[in-house]
C-alpha cells in the first residue's frame with residue numbers, strides 16, 4: 001500500500017495538486033490533493049478513492065485500467081504496473097507482439113468451448129486415463145513430492161507423451177532440471193477459470209501447468225521465465241502437436257499449455 005500511496009503522491013504532484021514529500025504516508029496534503037481530482041468520488045472509502053485515482057491516471061496515459069470503479073482487480077493491477085514503469089522511464093514498456101509461432105494442428109484440437117469441443121472431449125472429468133511420464137516431475141506446490149505419472153484426457157495422452165519424450169531428447173535431464181521443465185503444476189483439475197464463469201480447460205484434463213512460481217498468471221513476457229529464448233524448443237515441441245501456450249498466444253499465464261484452440 002505504501003508503494004501505491006507514493007505513486008499517488010507522484011501523480012498528484014504532476015498535476016500540481018500536491019507539494020508534500022513522496023513518502024508513501026497518507027496525510028492531510030495527500031487527502032486534499034485527492035479531493036481536488038473531480039472524477040474521484042470522495043464519498044467512497046479512502047482505499048477505493050486511491051484505486052480510482054490510479055485507474056484514472058492510467059487511462060489518461062493510454063493504459064487501459066478498465067472501468068473506473070475503485071476496485072483493485074487483475075486489470076487494474078496490470079495497469080498499475082505499467083503506470084509505475086511509465087513514471088520511472090517516461091515511456092510505456094515496449095509494446096507486446098505475439099511470438100512467432102508455427103501454427104499447425106495435426107491432431108485437430110477443437111476451439112475451446114465450441115460445440116465441436118464438447119462433442120470431441122465430452123463431459124468434464126470423463127475419459128481420464130493415467131499416463132507414465134518420460135521424466136520425473138516435481139510438484140510446484142511441494143517440490144519434494146515427485147511423480148512419474150499424471151492423469152489426463154484419453155484423447156490427448158499419446159500426443160502428450162510424444163511431446164515430453166521429445167523434450168527429454170532435446171534438452172536432456174540436466175537442462176530439464178535447470179529450466180524447471182520438471183516443475184509440474186498439474187493437469188486434470190475441475191475448476192472455473194480464475195477470471196470468469198467458464199470451466200477451465202484443466203477440467204477436461206487437456207491443459208497442463210509448469211513452473212507456476214516463475215510464470216505467474218498476470219505476468220507478461222518481461223517477467224515470465226518461459227518467455228526466455230531458452231524455451232523456444234520447449235514451445236516448438238508443444239506447437240508441433242497443435243497445443244496452445246497462452247503465454248505465446250496471449251502473453252499471460254505462461255505456465256499454461258492446452259490441447260484446444262483459442
Ligand SMILES: [Zn+2]
Pocket residue numbers: 202207208209255256257
Ligand atoms: Zn493452467
